[in-house]
Amino acid sequence: MILKRILDRAAGMMWPENHKYEITDRKEQTAMWNIIIIPFLGTVLGAASVFLFKKEMGQKTQRALTGFASGVMVSASFFSLLLPALDQTEDMGKLGFLPVSVGFGIGMLFLLVMDMITPHMHLDKNEEGPRSGLKRTTKLVLAVTLHNLP
Numbered sequence: 001m002i003l004k005r006i007l008d009r010a011a012g013m014m015w016p017e018n019h020k021y022e023i024t025d026r027k028e029q030t031a032m033w034n035i036i037i038i039p040f041l042g043t044v045l046g047a048a049s050v051f052l053f054k055k056e057m058g059q060k061t062q063r064a065l066t067g068f069a070s071g072v073m074v075s076a077s078f079f080s081l082l083l084p085a086l087d088q089t090e091d092m093g094k095l096g097f098l099p100v101s102v103g104f105g106i107g108m109l110f111l112l113v114m115d116m117i118t119p120h121m122h123l124d125k126n127e128e129g130p131r132s133g134l135k136r137t138t139k140l141v142l143a144v145t146l147h148n149l150p
Contacts, residue, residue: 111149118142 057065082100089096119129121139134142 111146114146114149118146120146 053061082104085100085103086096089099092099115128117129119127119132119134119139120143121127121136122143127139
């Protein structure tokens, strides 16, 4: 019932008021639940895996997990940001990659500069950026903010 109200509210924002979005076909209902359940289970299982590491992780395990996470982030940025940008510059022909590459480079430089000028702290208590009188909590919040900018 709640999901139907959410879908109806979303449909009212996207379509005229006289059009209601209703899922009546059984295949559509199954597909809708798969769209909801699969990411939910992935998130739950990923979060539950923390219970496997009650003590400190080994160096190889930490490197493997960090490598996997960075691969996921690179693929997410490519498929969610760069590929659509390349599709939008398709009409430019062979030089369509140029504005995307320049924008990507400018974004990298921006994040590098922000990393250097913003005082922040990582979870291993390693401080980066200029010295300041900020509290530890504030520095951790700034680190999370820097991470979430892209």
